[in-house]
Amino acid sequence: MNNFVFQNPTRLIFGKGTIATLATEIPTDKKILMTYGGGSIKANGVYDQVKDALKNHFVVEFAGIEPNPTYETLIKAVDIVKEQKIDFLLAVGGGSVIDGTKFIAAAVAYNGDPWDLLVDQDKIVDALPLASVLTLPATGSEMNGNAVISKKTTHEKLAFGSSKTYPVFSILDPEVTYSLPKRQITNGIVDTFIHVCEQYLTFPSQAMVQDRFAEGILSTLTELGEKIVDDSTNYNQMSNFMYSATIALNGFISMGVPQDWATHSIGHELTALHGLDHAVTLAIVQPSLWRVMRDEKKAKLLQYGERVWNITQGTEEERVDAIINATENFYRSVGMKTKLSEHGIGNESFDTIVGRFTQRGWMLGENRSITPDKIREILNGCL
């Protein structure tokens, strides 16, 4: 096991009826900016629940944070925070709203162009306190310090992670997920699954408990997947899904283990250049990446195949094939496409993507062995 430091200060408030606790979780002397996206929280009743809980608080609203939240939108909120002397941010929404709100929190405390914080996260030395009411299980943003922000003008999408931008608390009421569109549930299942894989499917690292935890989340998702796509109104099932998504990316499974994240890095480019949903890009990139990197990942693929898919028969190569296929089939079983061509996309952006990684000098993957040439090979496998 590698040396590590773990700390996660977020207070997780989970269960039916917990949005009402906002009334006491935020001191009444705080001036709150309530951030959200489009109109879904008004349609599903979450907006009313939040406003009702905060009826004795001073609340300014900032709506319109988009999926893949943009610098251009968020910078407007930074101005509002400064003008209105806001001192608490409350994100009500999914990962995009929470990520965007983290950026606002850090940007307010930074003197300079806040895009700097995406280029060099060490520049985040302070942030406004923020909290969240989660409406969409997927990104895990509700219990970590990470955010991914896009810049429209340059079609860039970059991430930061900071100890300053953990939510003070996050409220997870599984009932708010009942009205989610199928596409969001499919995305959430795949996003969660691949978050776990990025922290697990690398090489054996003698972290026995962390492996078992990762496998436990993956097994839970394979058990739940089709059921929750078919019916998103079963409380216990949606509880387990919502809990899985949070635990998948709050640091519990990543202590002292190697991590990959190449699927995310490549996927971010496909979102930036083609506008594909984040999870959609992951489901396309990961199977191809595993096929290209199968030798380096073989030992862990075999462990994963045995423990999650009960694949134990055949030669190692046959099992690896079966394991990658089982994973891709799982994504398809929850309604996810796994090829660029299914989205009408060809190889038109590949030169740009490979060029960007070449220019940045990034080597991807747990061994930093995924060169720009390998990235092209992976992209070719996505067609």
Place this chain on the structure above:
Amino acid sequence: MNNFVFQNPTRLIFGKGTIATLATEIPTDKKILMTYGGGSIKANGVYDQVKDALKNHFVVEFAGIEPNPTYETLIKAVDIVKEQKIDFLLAVGGGSVIDGTKFIAAAVAYNGDPWDLLVDQDKIVDALPLASVLTLPATGSEMNGNAVISKKTTHEKLAFGSSKTYPVFSILDPEVTYSLPKRQITNGIVDTFIHVCEQYLTFPSQAMVQDRFAEGILSTLTELGEKIVDDSTNYNQMSNFMYSATIALNGFISMGVPQDWATHSIGHELTALHGLDHAVTLAIVQPSLWRVMRDEKKAKLLQYGERVWNITQGTEEERVDAIINATENFYRSVGMKTKLSEHGIGNESFDTIVGRFTQRGWMLGENRSITPDKIREILNGCL
């Protein structure tokens, strides 16, 4: 899944050479009381490492915190803290030292007889900051707010848990465990295993991930058990053991699930009245408790048997028998006795123990269905 609130602020610093980080983890303007037990930290070099890291700090020492730390000893430290205006406590040791230091931290901030805090933990409204350097994986005290304290004069042993008494940080260097006596390793394995069971082996509660996590720790311990009893100097094995003990009782596996803790409650009485090691009492009580409560626990026993022991053959009753026997045999395989008679103890304290639970009006177990009569039946099964 039940509603829950989870928050664990402790900073976990894990790995080789991490004791040196004390130099920067504690501000140099703090006046530290360094607490420890007997001489083992001087024999194994931990004392020297701590003192070296803190050579620029003001440090007062308080030695002699005993296994099953006593009110009578700890109250002396409370006086020292007040006299010397100590404002930071550093526990260097195992669970007893850390538990005792939590009591000191809370007692210093309390006006009145600190034993009150054991009787009514709501009286803990403040505490001095404390941290730990862990030397013995077992109790999980390094990453929770719980403590168990004994009173010599009355042969009582009571527990408290408070959000105020989480360590600010805990340092876990697996190398410090290399010199542990076999008895301590055996105790630590069993203690950790039964901590998990208390939070898991109850009734099915639709907490899929929490179940998988609990089973993951149990499987890890069954894989490691005999190996680390035979050789306590393998870094990876001791890392996994040390990590398991912390994760078993830091709240990760208990979110939204029913809990038992009857084995602990009955075990504490056996320690208080007979001086048996804590883990020794658990290994004696748990198999008997499971046999007496087998009907209420049947569904979860069968799940545990299948996933941890791969016991899937035979009738349900035969499997339950086999599963309880496998568990008891596991304790024996790591060198633990599982009967009172093996310690030369008969039924002489049973009336006292049953009388105490009757007087307190406590009903034990996840269903609060373990009456004083059931406790007597469980104790009879311990002979």
